[in-house]
Amino acid sequence: MAIASSDNAIRSNKVARTFIYLFLLLFALFYLMPLGIMLVNSLKPLSEITAGGMIAMPNEWTIEPWLSAWSTAQIGVQPTGLRPYFINSIAMAVPAVAISTVAGALNGYVLTKWHFRGATWVFGLLLFSCFIPFQIVLIPMARILGLLEIAGTTYGLILVHVVYGIGFSTLYFRNYYAAFPTELVRAAQIDGAGFFQIFWRIMLPSSGPIIAVCCIWQFTNIWNDFLFGASFASGDAAPMTVALNNLVNSSTGERPYNVHFAGAIMAAAPTLLVYIVAGRYFVRGLMAGSVKG
Amino acid sequence: MGFLDINNVTKSYGAVEVLHRVDIQVDEGEFLVLVGPSGCGKSTLLNMIAGLEGISSGEIAIKDRVVNDIAPAKRNIAMVFQSYALYPNMTVGQNITFGLEMQGTPKAERDKAMAEVASLLQIENLLDRKPGQLSGGQRQRVAMGRALVRDPDVFLFDEPLSNLDAKLRVDMRTEIKKLHQKLGTTIVYVTHDQIEAMTLSTRIAVMYDGYVQQLGTPKEIYDTPANIFVATFMGSPAMNVLPAELVEMNGAIHAQVEGADGPKQLRIENAPEAYRSYIGKHVMLGIRPEAITDPEGADRNARNIQTLTNEVGVTEPAGADTFVTMSLGGKDCVARMRADAEAYPGQPFEFAVNMDKAVLFDPKTEARIA
Numbered sequence: 001m002a003i004a005s006s007d008n009a010i011r012s013n014k015v016a017r018t019f020i021y022l023f024l025l026l027f028a029l030f031y032l033m034p035l036g037i038m039l040v041n042s043l044k045p046l047s048e049i050t051a052g053g054m055i056a057m058p059n060e061w062t063i064e065p066w067l068s069a070w071s072t073a074q075i076g077v078q079p080t081g082l083r084p085y086f087i088n089s090i091a092m093a094v095p096a097v098a099i100s101t102v103a104g105a106l107n108g109y110v111l112t113k114w115h116f117r118g119a120t121w122v123f124g125l126l127l128f129s130c131f132i133p134f135q136i137v138l139i140p141m142a143r144i145l146g147l148l149e150i151a152g153t154t155y156g157l158i159l160v161h162v163v164y165g166i167g168f169s170t171l172y173f174r175n176y177y178a179a180f181p182t183e184l185v186r187a188a189q190i191d192g193a194g195f196f197q198i199f200w201r202i203m204l205p206s207s208g209p210i211i212a213v214c215c216i217w218q219f220t221n222i223w224n225d226f227l228f229g230a231s232f233a234s235g236d237a238a239p240m241t242v243a244l245n246n247l248v249n250s251s252t253g254e255r256p257y258n259v260h261f262a263g264a265i266m267a268a269a270p271t272l273l274v275y276i277v278a279g280r281y282f283v284r285g286l287m288a289g290s291v292k293g
Numbered sequence: 294m295g296f297l298d299i300n301n302v303t304k305s306y307g308a309v310e311v312l313h314r315v316d317i318q319v320d321e322g323e324f325l326v327l328v329g330p331s332g333c334g335k336s337t338l339l340n341m342i343a344g345l346e347g348i349s350s351g352e353i354a355i356k357d358r359v360v361n362d363i364a365p366a367k368r369n370i371a372m373v374f375q376s377y378a379l380y381p382n383m384t385v386g387q388n389i390t391f392g393l394e395m396q397g398t399p400k401a402e403r404d405k406a407m408a409e410v411a412s413l414l415q416i417e418n419l420l421d422r423k424p425g426q427l428s429g430g431q432r433q434r435v436a437m438g439r440a441l442v443r444d445p446d447v448f449l450f451d452e453p454l455s456n457l458d459a460k461l462r463v464d465m466r467t468e469i470k471k472l473h474q475k476l477g478t479t480i481v482y483v484t485h486d487q488i489e490a491m492t493l494s495t496r497i498a499v500m501y502d503g504y505v506q507q508l509g510t511p512k513e514i515y516d517t518p519a520n521i522f523v524a525t526f527m528g529s530p531a532m533n534v535l536p537a538e539l540v541e542m543n544g545a546i547h548a549q550v551e552g553a554d555g556p557k558q559l560r561i562e563n564a565p566e567a568y569r570s571y572i573g574k575h576v577m578l579g580i581r582p583e584a585i586t587d588p589e590g591a592d593r594n595a596r597n598i599q600t601l602t603n604e605v606g607v608t609e610p611a612g613a614d615t616f617v618t619m620s621l622g623g624k625d626c627v628a629r630m631r632a633d634a635e636a637y638p639g640q641p642f643e644f645a646v647n648m649d650k651a652v653l654f655d656p657k658t659e660a661r662i663a
Contacts, residue, residue, distance in 0.1 A: 186345050187378035191392035191439075192366030201391075205382035 035265075042066060042261035049257050065258035069247070069266060073259055076235075076246045082263055084236070085243030089223060089270075092154050092239055096161035097218045103162070104169020104214060109203050111170070112177040113185045114195075123174060129167035134227050145232060156232050157239065161222045169214045176210040177203065212281030220271045240267050296321040296479050297342070297447055302351035304337055312337055312503045314351070319447075319496075322477045328490035329500035330526070335483045336451060338500075342481060343372050343449050355446055366395070371440035372449040375456060377432045379424035379439075386411075386420040389438045410438045430461050437472070450482040454489065466492060487527045491515065499523045517652065521659040524579050524652070530629075533585075534654065535622035537578040539571045548578050548651070550622040553604040557621075559648055562597045567662050568653065576662065577654040582616065584650040585628035587636065591645040599646045605636045619644070 041049055042065050044058040071081035110116075111123050141160060142151065150156040180203070188198045204211075229239040238246070244267045248260050295318035304312035312334040319325050327335040340346040342353055344365035352359050360368045371392075379388050389410060390403040398406075411417045414434045424432060433453065440448055453469075454462045470493055473480055484490055490497050491511045499506045499514060499522075507519035518524035518532070525531040537548045540558065546568055547558040559578075561568065591598050606625065609616040610632065617628045617636045628644060636642045653662040 181376055181378065183374045183376050183378035184380060186343075186365075187372065187374060187439075188380070188391070189345065190343060190365045190370065190372050192395035193391070197395065202380055202382070 038261045038265055042258055042265060044258055046254070046256055046258050050254070065256070066262040066266075068256070069259045069263040073247055073256075073263070074250050075243050076250050082240065082243055082247065082266055085238055085240050086266065088154055088233075088237060088243075089240035092157045092161070093219055093222045093270075096158045096165065096222050097215055099158070100162045100165030100169050100218055101211060101214045103166050104171075105173045105204060105207060105211070106199065107166065107170040108173025108175075108177045109199055111174045112180070113182060113198075113203075123170070126167050126170045129164075130171065134164075138227075138231055142232065152233055152235070152237055154233065154237050157228060157237075160228050160232060161218075161225070165218050165222070168217060172210055172214045172217070173207070176207065180206065209281045212278040216274055216278055216281075219274050223271050295319050296323070296356060297481070298352075298354040298357075299338070299342070300352050300354070302338070302341065302353060303349050304334070304341060304346065305349045310349075310503065312341075315505055317498055317505065317508060319479060319481065321479055324473050324480045324482065324493055324495045326490040326494035326497050327481065327483045327500055328485065328487055328497055328526075329506075331485060333500040334503045335485075335500050339372075339449055339451055339481060339483045342447070343370055344368055366392075369443075369446045370449055371443050371445040371447075372451065373436045373440050373453045375452040377424075377436040377453075377456075379432060379435055381424055384421050384423055385416065385427070385435050385438075388424065388435060389420075389442050392439065392443050406442050410442045413441065414438050429457050430465065433457065433465055437469075441476075446479065448478055448480045450480065452484055453482075454484070455486070469493060488529065491527070497527075499526060501526070516650070517661065517663070518579070519661055521577060521579070521654050524654070524661075528581060530582050530616065530627050533578075533580050533582065533621070533624070533626045535578045535580070535624055535626060536656070537576055537622055537653075539568060539574060539576055539653075541572050546572065548576070548653070550578060552601065553620050557601040557603070559599040559601065559646055559651070560597065561648055561651070565663050571653070571655075571662060575656050577656050577659075578622070579652040579654060579661075580626075580646060581650060582627045582629040584647040585626070586645050586647075587630050587634040588643055588645040590631045590634060592647055595647045595649050597648045599648050600643055601646065602641050602643050605638050605640055605642045608636055608638060617642070 037054065040057060041054065043061055043063065044053075045060055045062055045064070048056075048058060048060070069081060070083055072079055073081050075082065075085065107126065111119050145151040145156045145159070148156075148159070150159065184202055185198055188202050193201065223239075224241060225239070226241040226245070229242045230245075233239060233242070244263050247263050297317075297319040299315055299317040299319075302312065302315045303310055315338060317325070327338060329335050337346060341348050344360065344363065348361050352361050354360060355368060355370070379385075380391065383391065386407055389407050393403045393406060407420070408417075411420060414437060416431065416434050416438060419427065419431060419435070424435065427435065436453070450469075454465055457465060466489060473493075482489075482493060490499075491514075494511055496508065496510055497514050498508045501522050507514055507523045514523060514527055518527065521534055525534060535550055537550045540547050540549050542558060542560075546561045546564045548561060549556050549558050551557075586592075588598075588600060603619045603621065606618040606620060609618070613632060615630045615632055615634055615636070617630050617634070618625050619628065619642075620626070630636060654660065655662055
């Protein structure tokens with residue numbers, strides 16, 4: 001009797017599992033469909049798309065649209081392709097992510113381990129900066145960039161993104177360091193380590209997960225930003241997102257959808273890559289900060 | 294002046310004074326234990342010696358040098374923390390030498406010092422491991438190694454054994470004591486465990502509510518506690534503190550306590566002069582459980598054994614001893630008997646009370662009468 005019922009349990013369990021996996025597979029396909037269609041159409045000659053076969057696999061495979069999007073397509077008035085703008089975006093995102101992450105880590109370290117009067121206020125204000133809408137700061141920011149004479153340059157964009165990023169990166173690191181044992185800092189103090197020595201030698205090496213979280217978050221936001229890019233860096237200094245828009249809008253005559261698809265995938269690839277490489281830290285790091293403190 | 298002087302030190306947070314006028318002189322080679330319940334200020338005092346907390350008033354001096362305004366690293370102290378506070382990203386070897394590295398000691402000297410400490414603590418085979426791969430006892434050793442390698446004037450221990458399981462705690466306690474005897478270092482050690490305090494220390498400061506209640510050798514603290522708090526905090530099971538009345542009978546002072554079947558008189562010999570003024574008044578009589586036995590088990594060297602017959606309440610066999618509870622003065626009074634003492638619940642039994650060891654407290658001030 002007991003054996004029979006446990007047999008039943010196993011069987012119904014198997015049925016349930018099959019259903020669950022079928023369901024998950026279906027959803028995965030559903031979410032992958034847009035990317036699949038983009039990929040398929042970016043590898044087709046334009047004639048196949050205009051003939052109406054969006055879903056169908058290409059009859060004739062070609063990488064011509066990719067080459068065109070990368071190096072020869074018309075962006076605004078120049079036939080440069082997306083390459084220079086891709087480089088712009090890298091030159092903007094990498095320093096901006098690095099600076100805002102280090103600044104956030106330093107802020108979190110001071111806010112949790114070197115208590116000073118008004119620390120909670122400072123943290124509250126930094127937190128508040130996360131919720132200021134982009135549009136509000138456009139005009140004051142343009143003025144400041146003008147005064148600093150970095151308007152319309154990649155440096156200007158780096159500054160804007162660092163300033164905007166510090167709120168979030170501070171939040172991440174403060175919560176992570178709140179759970180970090182203060183006794184370690186005290187032990188290092190007795191060992192004779194100074195403020196920055198403790199930071200570089202003790203705190204940062206133990207911050208792997210939260211650094212990954214912060215980098216993913218910052219990189220995704222900065223790379224995908226369109227508003228600041230369009231407002232503060234026109235022409236040659238424009239980032240990838242703005243260039244993609246220009247690519248799609250500046251074609252004359254027949255619209256080369258296959259080139260557009262290829263360009264869109266190029267613009268999305270770096271954030272995807274960052275997520276795939278560091279993604280498993282993302283959830284872990286988010287949890288690490290939130291369980292305690 | 295001692296080796297470590299704590300002169301009139303107080304600590305306040307805003308208007309709240311959490312540590313009141315602490316005065317302790319520690320001689321070189323002494324093992325001072327600060328003991329008390331949580332929130333008594335013992336860890337605060339230790340952190341003030343370490344320099345991790347500021348001193349509100351008074352001064353702390355190490356080797357006659359006032360250290361109030363000297364950074365922790367420059368006080369020539371080392372500290373072992375409750376959580377061990379090993380740097381998780383460094384190997385055991387790097388943990389041990391981190392302090393020397395920060396002081397700019399050359400690599401060759403650091404390695405030599407590390408090798409010496411590692412062989413002293415028998416952790417040579419662990420030097421390349423990370424703290425996460427060590428057991429509790431091994432971490433404890435590494436934490437001590439990190440303190441030892443700096444050859445400090447004063448060692449500070451902040452409840453170093455409370456994260457270990459019971460058996461390991463006893464082993465490590467012995468090791469700390471051995472280490473102290475071998476190296477003759479000056480140690481200030483914080484714990485809430487009164488047994489640790491008794492076994493390790495050369496002197497104990499019992500703290501409660503921000504005051505040092507009593508400072509003395511373990512024997513002084515145990516035999517002549519300054520007040521009821523010290524009497525009941527130190528010793529397990531706790532000292533019996535019973536309401537009693539001092540009466541004079543046949544020219545001798547007696548403590549009269551209420552038994553299950555009427556008052557019992559216990560004669561006090563060699564009574565201090567101070568007892569006289571309490572005749573006819575209420576006092577609190579303090580007797581340790583081991584001073585109450587069956588007549589055969591009584592201490593043969595005791596000069597003043599008083600017997601009283603009383604009804605047995607509960608018996609608790611604990612292997613080596615049996616704890617027998619009876620009602621005296623309206624309170625439960627615990628006696629510590631030989632395992633085979635024939636006391637049975639509900640039956641009368643003759644108890645032998647070693648009055649040499651009895652102490653009296655004033656019921657109002659709770660201070661010992663002497």
